[in-house]
């Protein structure tokens with residue numbers, strides 16, 4: 327995935343050569359954490375009592391507060407994790423310039439040892455690509471490879487980025503999952519860019535892994551089709567109407583349905599894989615497709 331992202335940086339048309347060089351530099355300094363921390367956090371001083379939910383919560387809060395205060399003035403612990411290993415999630419940290427994948431996300435539908443590469447690249451590959459791209463989006467541009475606040479883009483890059491991002495904002499703002507309530511394309515921009523870049527770069531990585539070989543057809547699906555199916559499967563879900571309403575107003579991620587459909591219609595290889603034609607629900611004319619990474 328990192329090698330594929332490096333290629334994506336090299337091939338990027340809209341970024342100036344000097345900024346591309348800085349992007350390469352930042353990628354080279356990326357740190358990766360997978361599974362669980364090297365050193366376990368010591369919880370022995372935290373008292374947990376059976377039948378005392380409120381007390382447990384208060385003691386846990388106090389424990390965590392003291393831990394934070396204790397760190398003041400001390401050197402940074404680069405081995406620290408912002409999530410527990412049993413959390414099904416992943417993150418990019420701009421201050422550490424690192425991507426982190428807890429053990430719990432390394433299971434189906436995200437990652438399956440028994441699935442073929444196409445499915446895994448489409449699923450966990452797209453998640454990894456999503457997190458990497460956070461290092462290079464409208465937030466990630468503000469910090470460098472060492473995690474220092476320093477905007478490393480030129481105004482020319484910014485203008486080119488805003489032009490593409492603006493089209494993505496329009497696409498998402500037109501989506502209406504509930505009558506009278508649309509997706510907020512501005513609020514969700516960073517995450518939508520992450521989704522779009524994640525799939526695009528994971529696809530590159532998948533093709534790279536084939537190294538010129540022909541992907542096998544499995545259960546009647548080509549490698550490319552399985553790649554996109556693998557991606558679609560990670561965002562299957564249902565919302566109650568109230569929950570969806572709340573999320574549309576507050577969540578920086580788009581609803582699962584659009585994390586798939588609004589992303590894939592921008593990807594030329596998706597159209598080719600399923601022979602999507604004008605008139606099909608997922609069809610988007612080439613000139614309207616947005617490519618950021």
Ligand SMILES: [Zn+2]
Pocket residue numbers: 456457460517520
């Ligand atoms: Zn994200």
